[in-house]
Amino acid sequence: MNRLTTLCAGALMLAGSAAMAERYVMITHTQGTDPFWPVVEKGGRDAAAAVGAEFEYNFDASGDMAGMAKLIEAAAASQPDGIVVSLPDAAALGPAIKAAVDAGIPVITMNSGLESSKEVGALMHVGQPERDAGFAAGTRAKAEGVTKGLCLNQEAFNTALVDRCTGYFDAMGAELNQIDVSNDVTQIETRTAAALQADASIDGVLAVGPHVCEAANKAIKSVGATVHLACFDLSPGVMDMIEAGDAAFTIDQQQRLQGYMPIIVLHLYNTNAGLLPGANIPSGPGFVDASNAASVKEQAGINR
Structure with a gap:
């Protein structure tokens, strides 16, 4: 019992x-x-x-x-x-x-x-502080030869993505040149190709999402343009693009x-009892490029 x-x-x-x-x-x-x-x-x-x-x-x-x-x-x-x-x-x-x-x-x-x-x-x-991240991307793009940029925003309602685009152009001392491309990868590719064909002076593209960057890469190749492509975030496809030299870098948040x-x-x-950090926690930004892509590639889409 x-x-x-x-x-x-x-x-x-x-x-x-x-x-x-x-x-x-x-x-x-x-x-x-x-x-x-x-x-x-x-x-x-x-x-x-x-x-x-x-x-x-x-x-x-x-x-x-x-x-x-x-x-x-x-x-x-x-x-x-x-x-x-x-x-x-x-x-x-x-x-x-x-x-x-x-x-x-x-x-x-x-x-x-x-x-x-x-x-x-x-x-x-x-x-991550989004404008700062965009500014870092724009600073680097300008140093790597970009003179006229284009930013691809898949979520027009998202202030964070607008901040990325704004920071990119602020760093280059240029006015915002952004197009809204939605999250449909076919539409992203079509609109990016159309923008590049309409203005041959565009020599830099910032894609503020990984799937956007992959679709932009296809658009760039389809029109035969020579463009400095920069991304935000990681995916297996983006990592492959960096290793192949199709993308210069991605911002990792x-x-x-x-x-x-x-x-x-x-x-x-x-x-x-209400224990809290004394400040917000910045998760980024950081650069992933050809110098460190191999070390994080296996984590892309899983933990990064």
């Missing part, structure tokens, strides 16, 4: 522990054809596993901000221990995030929205950290 009582008590303790497990929800603004986000999601899942928490990942496949706001509202209604959210459009997403914070749910923004993170009530932000670190910080915040 004593043994049975002990076993039952142990089972109840385990059940109680399981019931008390932390639960975190991550919501991002797109997934679809972009190879960037599965690495972010993996980072979140890895962090949750490391701290013994439950993890949910949601996104609005259309990239619609109203749809994303509803996902944030639904997550808040489920009363998780924390929400991690990308913030491409603070005006559209801010009210839902503020409502979650007002309900006592800690929120960390990541990837996009650094400048608006505090004003929507988030604890902090994990990601270490997206696994953008998924991993918010979960770790929320866990520490919830279990250590």
Whole structure:
């Protein structure tokens, strides 16, 4: 009888522990054809596993901000221990995030929205300063001979991507020359080819997403242009392009950290009386080029 009582008590303790497990929800603004986000999601899942928490990942496949706001509202209604959210459009997403914070749910923004993170009530932000990253890309492109650039933006609503393009042209002392190309790789290729054919003086292209860069490379080859191509983020295809000399470099913002670190910080915040880092966590930018591509290639699309 004593043994049975002990076993039952142990089972109840385990059940109680399981019931008390932390639960975190991550919501991002797109997934679809972009190879960037599965690495972010993996980072979140890895962090949750490391701290013994439950993890949910949601996104609005259309990239619609109203749809994303509803996902944030639904997550808040489920009363998780924390929400991690990308913030491409603070005006559209801010009210839902503020409502979650007002309900006592800690929120960390990541990837996009650094400048608006505090004003929507988030604890902090994990990601790279996007204009600075674009400026670094433009500084290097100019040093490598670019005189007239073109920036390809696949998400016109995303302020972070506009900041990348803006920084690129600010570094070159030129006006913004950006075209919106969507996330459809066929459309990216078509619009890029058309832009290059319309202006033969363009000798530099910045693609602010890895799939965009791969499609841009096809467009450049299809029209026979000689163009300095620079990318943002890593994918196996981008790494192959760098090794082949088709792309000069890519900006690495270490997206696994953008998924991993918010979960770790929320866990520490919830279990250590509000423990927080003293500042936002910059996950980038860093350059990957021919000098170091071999060392990170195997991680592209997995952890980088």
